[in-house]
């Protein structure tokens with residue numbers, strides 16, 4: 001079980017600025033939660049605390065039955081996809097995908113099988129021998145998604161993953177990500193998702209529920225219909 005539970009979570013930065021004011025949030029196992037709100041409202045800070053990329057100043061982050069406050073990112077059972085893809089520039093796509101499993105010392109046949117499976121799902125088989133600089137934005141983001149998927153994480157964290165893509169690619173990637181989420185659910189390995197965006201279309205079309213933040217606080221958590229379509 002990998003529900004995600006934030007309890008009274010706070011962030012005070014080194015300069016004394018209080019960015020997150022004791023927020024509570026529950027994301028159910030397999031749920032797709034979208035975080036929205038104006039720039040500076042602490043979406044990214046919140047996501048980074050869940051990921052372990054930013055220290056938690058107060059409260060508790062729980063993934064499944066484990067409090068992860070003091071765990072390094074690699075021990076949290078999460079994978080993160082960033083706006084700028086964050087691929088290793090000197091590694092071919094194949095190695096970008098498999099590197100995480102290599103670090104975990106998985107056997108070679110298993111790594112090859114997983115690389116084949118993930119590149120099939122994301123339709124990047126023909127890109128495996130390329131370097132990141134030889135990829136378009138949409139291709140790079142599919143590889144980044146593949147690199148997260150191959151880890152079989154219980155929790156996926158997305159930080160504005162589509163912001164660098166043009167409108168047409170954004171639309172197709174929206175569908176790709178929601179299809180993938182459904183597919184994992186159907187295969188019995190549901191992924192709990194927290195997806196940060198400032199794009200209202202992404203929030204409406206992708207989220208099971210939407211969490212609206214403002215000034216480091218949560219204003220509302222609701223499903224898209226309730227949030228956007230009721231007067």
Ligand code: ADP
Pocket residue numbers: 012013014015016055
């Ligand atoms: P901490 O160690 O508390 O996580 P950081 O190392 O992330 O703090 O940041 C160090 C300093 O850099 C902060 O105290 C702040 O003055 C400044 N800083 C970095 N990013 C930002 C930002 N986005 N807005 C304002 N100040 C920032």
Ligand code: ADP
Pocket residue numbers: 013014015017019037038039040041042043044045046
């Ligand atoms: P969002 O992702 O919603 O745009 P952020 O989480 O990046 O918001 O930032 C939330 C608030 O915290 C902003 O006011 C930002 O300037 C501030 N902030 C972010 N990083 C730092 C830092 N390292 N030091 C101080 N303040 C920061």
